[in-house]
Amino acid sequence: MNNWLLFTIAAPILWAVTNVMDGALRKHFVKSNFALTWIFALARLPFVILFFIIAGIEIPSPITAIMVFIGGVFWTLPMMFYFRALETEEPSRVALVMQMLPIFTLLIAYFALGERLTGMQGVAFIFLVAGGAFAALKKLEGKWRWSFAALLVMMAALLWATSDVVFKKYEVEFTNFLSAFAIYFLGSFFFSLVSMAHPEGRKKVTTYFKNLPLRAWIMITASLLTGIGGSVSFAYALTLGKASLTSVIIGTQPLIVVLLGIILAGTTKEIQRERLNKNEVFLKGTSFILILIGLILLSV
Secondary structure (H helix, E strand, O other): OOHHHHHHHHHHHHHHHHHHHHHHHHHHOOOOHHHHHHHHHHOHHHHHHHHHHHHOOOOOOHHHHHHHHHHHHHHHOHHHHHHHHHHHOOHHHHHHHHOOHHHHHHHHHHHHOOOOOOHHHHHHHHHHHHHHHHHHEEEEOOEEEEOHHHHHHHHHHHHHHHHHHHHHHHHOOOOOHHHHHHHHHHHHHHHHHHHHOOHHHHHHHHHHHOOOOHHHHHHHHHHHHHHHHHHHHHHHHHHHOOHHHHHHHHOOHHHHHHHHHHHHHOOOOOOOOOOOOHHHHHHHHHHHHHHHHHHHHHHO
């Protein structure tokens, strides 16, 4: 197996572990979207320091640094929608809807950066929206309904896409990528800093984290490390092979989430087995196929 394929496959596997761990954490240990967002934003600080040590501090202009910083803030805010969705929805459905992020990025880049959309990208848009619609559909009390959690994930994906476009627009003004990324991560850490300055924020954080059992901290650590590891693996894979093929392989993440849920459910009591009845298999399978087709068309 060549290095490109190894790192490309590693990214969705690591991110799938993050999805599964986050779902277990939200449902069983830290039942607060605010508190979970706080701890994950706080975890960015060591990496901010590390990136600054490696690359140094570079500020092309005050407005550039501020906009990259704001991009980092926009990266943190959607996490509250993401954790809220994981409270009531299976990680695989959340992962499926998150695959719509590329189309949101394209649309925002079209208006903000003037990037043109091709006819093929328009067709990809239809497949991705259809895949997201199937992922958001579920049967409750004998009736088909749209999953509110899936709509929350779409809102999160929209904000993450905004964050990506802001970073893309201003990162080019830096001579060193890591310097820009450090400021971006500093913006994502800012949420933790500000929230702890407010008494209500401190109360929520201390309430949920002061008596957490060891297994919860292990899950938090696993989620943090696998999430960052997936990002590093994906970024490195992009330097080794074609971005289009790399992005398509990343689209296998929802399927890996389902497989991990089945495997880990038998070994970890907090991780619930994915629902695999006929309706769920049909909806998730159809959603996965439509999204994968959309990602392939998007990469052409």
